[in-house]
Amino acid sequence: MAELVKIYEDNPNQKELARIAKAMKNGALVIYPTDTVYGLGCDITNKTALEKVARIKGVKLEKANFSFICEDLSNLSDYVSQIDSNTFKILKRNLPGPYTFILPGNNNLPTVFKKKKTVGIRVPDNKIATELVRLLGNPIISTSIKDEDEVIEYTTDPSLIVEKWEHLVDYVIDAGYGGNVGSTIIDLTGDEPVLIREGKGSTEL
Incomplete structure (x- = not known):
């Protein structure tokens, strides 16, 4: 049964976040806000x-395209192979922000993702998400939650989210209504940035 935990983004409750991070270390699944x-x-891990x-x-886990939610760019080299200064400038200019950047993965990827050549990196502009990563001590694997209704597409109301997901996850963090537009996905593995999906982030990098 999922626990609904109210946390405010302006001043996230450290005690509650630490409790959830500890549960995540032990395998808990969490629905949480992003930007x-x-x-x-x-x-x-x-x-x-x-x-x-x-x-x-x-x-299938090895084929899943999950994003890695990171606290900032300092741990990038943990999972991303050498990137040029131009690519780094794009990342620095746009993160934290509503983007998923696809970058070349390296040999430190968790065993289940070893065969993947690329990795999607997210640094959301949301204190709850980045604090959770900081308290956990490593990135969070993430995927957006969708609604069966194509018109709605993304579920935005935490009380409805907990109703739908109560038997599938351990915690739902209620930070108020979420957005209904996903992140902009940009592939930075080639010579030029390639737009994969237009979302909330501007395509003008």
């Missing part, structure tokens, strides 16, 4: 939790 839509996430997320999304 775009609510996301479903778990600890990147917990294989059992990763498999649960993949099962919920109906994909």
Whole structure:
């Protein structure tokens, strides 16, 4: 049964976030706010939790295109291979922000993602999300939560989210209404940035 936890982004309750981060270390699944839509996430190092997320999304874990939610760009080299200064400037200019940047992965990726050549990096402009990552001590694997209704597309109301997901996740962080436009996805693995999906972030980099 999912627990609904009210946390305000302006001044996130550290005690509550630390409690949730500790549960995530032990495999808990959490729905949490970002600067775009609510996301479903778990600890990147917990294989059992990763498999649960993949099962919920109906994909094979090794083929899943999950984003890595990071606190900032300082840990980039943990999972991303050498990037040029131009690419780094784009990242620095636009993060934190409503973007998912696809970058070349390196050999430090968690075992289940070893075969992947690329990784989607997110640094949301949302204190709850980045604090959760900081307290966890490593990135969160994340995927957005969608609604069956194509018109709505993303579920935005935490009380409805908990109703729908109560038997699938352990915590739903209620930070008020979420957005209904996903992040802008840009591939930075080639010579020029390639727009994969237009979302909340401007395509003018």
